Amino acid sequence: MLELVHISKNYNPGSVNELCLFKDFNFKVNDGDFVSVVGSNGSGKTSMLNIICGSIDVDGGKILINGQDISRQKDFVRQRRIGRVYQDPSKGTCPAMTILENMSLAENKGKPYNLGRGVNKARIEGYREMLRPLNLGLEDKMGVQVGSLSGGQRQALALLMATMTPIDFLILDEHTAALDPKTAEIIMELTDRVVKEKGVTTIMVTHNLRYAVEYGNRLIMMHEGNVILDKAGEEKRTVNTEEIMGIFNRISVECGN
């Protein structure tokens, strides 16, 4: 279980640009949940993910995983149990390294990076088996540098790499936003399959309301650093895109955009 308790976060404290994003923010994710997070720009969605992953520090409050406070842990320590896929497809992979090398790197997560051989040749067939269901032809490109792949191919690989090792949380930060509609659809289906297969607790930030409604078992909407809508279980199943769109438009009009 992941809990954010009494989180407060100010940007540029003490200057004229001071911005209070979170003030006594509370949020809880149960094990096995697949939470979709929607909200306008600046509502705090990505900041929330960054706070969980340790990419930004909080000014106050606690981040609890199964009751243990991790808010003082360094980002790289926290991310040992977190898999993260970014909006930018180039962030989740190493462009100058081959698919094989990237997957070898990812598979070693959680184990020491010592002087053992970087690529385990015995695993190549296993990697191919993981790539084959993507239907992107990546299994025949093991020796190709990732930088020469398309955005969709890279994002599929990034998703696969983020979930190769046992993790407690999967964090998806608008991971389909930079892709064309068709590729986004493929990546979204792949995401759903991976999440169901591994049963991993997932938080997905998205601007696509349809994805938020279609996928996952819980939907939240954020606005100015607060959760203003939280639908789970049966409520979530019956919600439709128009309804969410309506609420979304109303709050957007309220703040003048």
Add this chain to the structure above:
Amino acid sequence: MALLLSVLEQGMIYGILALGVYITYKILDFPDLTVDGSFPFGAALTVRLISDLGVPAILTLPIAFLGGALVGMCTGLIHVKLKVRDLLSGIIMMTGLYTVNLWGAGTGYVPIFNKESIFDNQVLNSIFPSFLTNFKNVIIIFVITMIAKYLLDWYMSTKSGFLLRAVGDNDTIVTSLGVDKGLVKIVGLSIANGLVSLSGCIYAQQQRCFEISIGTGAVVIGLASVIIGTSLFKKITFFRVTASVIIGSILYKACVALAMFAGIDANAIKLITAVLFLIILVISMDRKKVKSC
């Protein structure tokens, strides 16, 4: 013949330095000016070890590497822990090392003509066939350079080496893998400066002296070698990139030798170095532009 041998010897010695610069410049994307200090650091350490402490010549090689690695670690710590910008970290270390090197060697010029060296010691002289005497230096340098190259190739294929490549490529992913990216950078800088210092160690023994001024422009020579090597042999997959860098260094030394041979004043060598580097830089940029069009 003597000229060719001298080009090969110097080219391979600086080739080891270029391997170090390759790690920082190409892999870590870190413009490391520490090199101007760590190259003479290796030389200063070596003359001190040989002339004052009587250490067997062969041991100067690993000691110089470790000494250089320590220097690189300091640059890394300044950059990562004290959050000083990459270029400035190198400049701070380079400036500080000037004094350290003077202290280490004693003065700005220390000859070791009548001392044993890796090129001239009892064990070597007794086993080395006499008909190869003229090629003794070049053979020894070749062997050491190849050992350095293959060790680096091996390291780059390990898990730790993979992380080093990843951190220069996309450091976000290193954090995602649960590893401290700062630590990886420190390791990379240590290995790089270890190689540079090793190169200085061999250089001092080949020249049979230490001179404080050898550090000036060392990083430029390294960069030029890396850029020549990597842009010239981009298409040839037969060579590993480490081999291209060493060949780049030999070609660079050949260019300088040609300039000297053509009768340019020996005092102008640093100017030639700088101008040659500029030319190489501009040419390699042009190639890039054509490609991207």
